[in-house]
Amino acid sequence: MAARLSEEIKLTKKHEEILAKRTDLLGQMESGCKQHREKREQHAILWQSARERNTRLLQDLQKMEERLSARPRLQPEIINLQTCYWESIEEKIPEWEDFLLGRGPPPSAHRGWSSRSLKRKGAPQDRSKVKVTGLPPRASTKCAS
Structure with a gap:
């Protein structure tokens, strides 16, 4: 038990x-x-x-x-100006690429711009004293209106 x-x-x-x-x-x-x-x-x-x-x-x-x-649409003239502007920028990019990336001088230094090339009809005479290097490219007038 x-x-x-x-x-x-x-x-x-x-x-x-x-x-x-x-x-x-x-x-x-x-x-x-x-x-x-x-x-x-x-x-x-x-x-x-x-x-x-x-x-x-x-x-x-x-x-x-x-x-x-x-919103009101842009006028055709303004659109055309914008298009021409961006086309000119795109044309100049290869020329300015090295300078913008910090690998070289601006393209104007290679062209040898002088004060004579900057004088225009009706421009002030003291413009020859302006330093030319480093200017951005001018817009081309090739774009059709």
């Missing part, structure tokens, strides 16, 4: 250990479920705020498009 009693005591202790482990695991599962629910709620809040922000951005873009479409 003593053997049965000691065996029953062992089984009771093991049962209590199993119940304690079960209680711990249930507590861990409940805390895990709670954390999961909280994360889901946070994601839902973030999703809703992102949706509202995107809606506001789309509305702002639509308002800007409306304002831009209502």
Whole structure:
């Protein structure tokens, strides 16, 4: 009978250990479920705020498009001047590239411009004292009107 009693005591202790482990695991599962629910709620809040922000951005873009479409168009002469200007800039880029990148002197130093070449009809005479190097390229008048 003593053997049965000691065996029953062992089984009771093991049962209590199993119940304690079960209680711990249930507590861990409940805390895990709670954390999961909280994360889901946070994601839902973030999703809703992102949706509202995107809606506001789309509305702002639509308002800007409306304002831009209502804006008066540029006159053809101004558009032509802009086109000619950018064409002349694009033509001169290879010439000025080394200078703009800091690898050499400005192209005017290679041309040997003198004060005589700068004098024009009706220009003031003291213009010969102006230092010529480093001037930007002049716009070409090749562009059709």
